[in-house]
Amino acid sequence: MSNDTVLALVVITALAFDFTNGFHDTGNAMATSIATGALGPRVAVAISGVLNFVGAFLSLTVAATIASGLVDSGVVTLTVVAAGLSGGIIWNLLTWLFGIPSSSSHALIGGVIGATMAAAGGSAVLWHGLVSKVVLPAILSPIIAALIAATGTWALYRITRSLTDGARKHGFRVGQIGSACVVSLAHGTNDAQKTMGVITLALIANGSIAKGSNAPDWVIVCCAIAIAAGTYIGGWRVIRTLGKGLVEIESPQGMAAESASAAVILLSSTFGYSLSTTHVATGSIIGTGLGKKGADVRWNVAGRMATAWVFTLPSAAIVGAISYGIAYGIGGTFGVIVDLILLAALSGYIYYRSRQTKVDHNNVNSEWTGGVAPDKVPAETAAA
Amino acid sequence: MSWINLTALWKIIVFGLIAGAGLPALFAGGLYTLSLGPNRARAAAAGADGGDSDVLLGGSIIGMVLAAIAFLIVLAAIGWSVYEIYTLGHPAPKK
Numbered sequence: 001m002s003n004d005t006v007l008a009l010v011v012i013t014a015l016a017f018d019f020t021n022g023f024h025d026t027g028n029a030m031a032t033s034i035a036t037g038a039l040g041p042r043v044a045v046a047i048s049g050v051l052n053f054v055g056a057f058l059s060l061t062v063a064a065t066i067a068s069g070l071v072d073s074g075v076v077t078l079t080v081v082a083a084g085l086s087g088g089i090i091w092n093l094l095t096w097l098f099g100i101p102s103s104s105s106h107a108l109i110g111g112v113i114g115a116t117m118a119a120a121g122g123s124a125v126l127w128h129g130l131v132s133k134v135v136l137p138a139i140l141s142p143i144i145a146a147l148i149a150a151t152g153t154w155a156l157y158r159i160t161r162s163l164t165d166g167a168r169k170h171g172f173r174v175g176q177i178g179s180a181c182v183v184s185l186a187h188g189t190n191d192a193q194k195t196m197g198v199i200t201l202a203l204i205a206n207g208s209i210a211k212g213s214n215a216p217d218w219v220i221v222c223c224a225i226a227i228a229a230g231t232y233i234g235g236w237r238v239i240r241t242l243g244k245g246l247v248e249i250e251s252p253q254g255m256a257a258e259s260a261s262a263a264v265i266l267l268s269s270t271f272g273y274s275l276s277t278t279h280v281a282t283g284s285i286i287g288t289g290l291g292k293k294g295a296d297v298r299w300n301v302a303g304r305m306a307t308a309w310v311f312t313l314p315s316a317a318i319v320g321a322i323s324y325g326i327a328y329g330i331g332g333t334f335g336v337i338v339d340l341i342l343l344a345a346l347s348g349y350i351y352y353r354s355r356q357t358k359v360d361h362n363n364v365n366s367e368w369t370g371g372v373a374p375d376k377v378p379a380e381t382a383a384a
Numbered sequence: 385m386s387w388i389n390l391t392a393l394w395k396i397i398v399f400g401l402i403a404g405a406g407l408p409a410l411f412a413g414g415l416y417t418l419s420l421g422p423n424r425a426r427a428a429a430a431g432a433d434g435g436d437s438d439v440l441l442g443g444s445i446i447g448m449v450l451a452a453i454a455f456l457i458v459l460a461a462i463g464w465s466v467y468e469i470y471t472l473g474h475p476a477p478k479k
Contacts, residue, residue, distance in 0.1 A: 263404030
């Protein structure tokens with residue numbers, strides 16, 4: 001079954017998801033550099049955007065996991081993919097509104113799984129693949145990242161204990177920028193591939209390419225551009241939560257956190273785990289708080305994030321299932337179009353809400369006063 | 385088929401520690417040797433006077449050479465890893 005109109009719509013939606021993925025996750029790479037002042041906010045997002053673009057070309061392993069390892073690609077139709085993407089985008093935008101660094105990957109995977117279940121029942125989901133390639137890595141990766149970051153933090157302070165505070169800060173800023181750049185590259189590698197995987201899934205569903213194919217070149221290029229553009233726009237709300245909300249960070253901690261994130265993300269990508277860069281980055285930042293004496297981890301903020309993580313897969317799955325229901329109920333190309341119009345309307349509304357408590361490059365580093373970032377922003381803008 | 389790929393898990397932990405904590409530690413070692421030398425005593429004195437110098441260069445040539453080597457190893461390791469990922473990440477299409 002081939003339907004080029006729907007295919008085009010799905011590709012556009014997928015690229016839109018990739019874009020939200022970029023701006024939702026800018027913070028994973030750049031939050032600590034922005035928080036310590038190692039890089040200006042605008043410069044940071046520009047560098048991160050470019051490196052995400054480059055990173056997208058590095059590897060295809062994760063794309064293969066998404067395209068073939070999670071759902072039975074035999075039952076996947078374009079409508080399923082469109083509905084799944086809608087679920088992913090809506091969850092991404094909602095968590096961004098509240099400044100919660102939740103996983104874009106889980107949003108996407110949850111959405112696709114929900115839509116698949118709505119379309120073909122639970123047996124179409126490869127549960128083993130889901131648990132072993134997505135759920136377990138989601139639990140293990142932040143712990144591993146935290147362990148590595150804590151070790152690194154301890155070592156960095158120990159080795160440079162004879163340096164003056166000023167010299168240490170100065171020196172590690174360079175290292176922090178370097179390691180943040182590697183994380184951006186890793187993010188492009190890991191996350192852009194997820195969208196590539198989904199578009200590949202759509203192309204297979206449409207019969208445009210053979211089952212088991214790699215992502216075609218134009219898909220790789222488009223995904224690279226979308227994620228880079230999203231990154232450049234900068235998800236300031238999430239950056240703020242990660243950089244200021246969790247732990248107050250100094251430059252050696254920033255470097256330790258970024259290095260740990262980069263190492264874990266790149267190693268896992270190599271093994272085809274589509275783990276969440278967000279979970280890893282958050283684990284690393286918490287780890288760096290644990291590795292330094294006297295640093296406080298704001299566990300209430302961490303707890304709120306963890307809650308959002310648990311809900312991400314099922315919530316995105318529910319939205320994915322609902323949008324499949326709508327598209328299926330109406331039927332045909334028109335059903336998919338109605339879905340996407342609803343999606344655009346909801347996205348517009350969320351964006352409108354976000355403007356009312358704006359976080360941007362001007363106030364991203366304002367003092368953390370507790371609570372969800374947007375609540376406090378008007379007061380901070382007034383103070384700044 | 386097992387639920388957890390233990391081989392991958394230990395590899396991620398061990399190589400993660402080497403790359404994610406070891407390389408920054410090497411960088412820190414470079415900063416340390418960079419700070420060795422006559423200027424350091426002065427900086428320390430300034431620190432004792434209540435000022436906080438952010439001068440990093442200690443002035444020792446050997447220290448600077450060691451630091452340069454450390455920084456180069458870090459850069460080379462990053463470059464090599466990226467290259468490895470590129471090679472591993474583009475397998476020939478299956479079937």
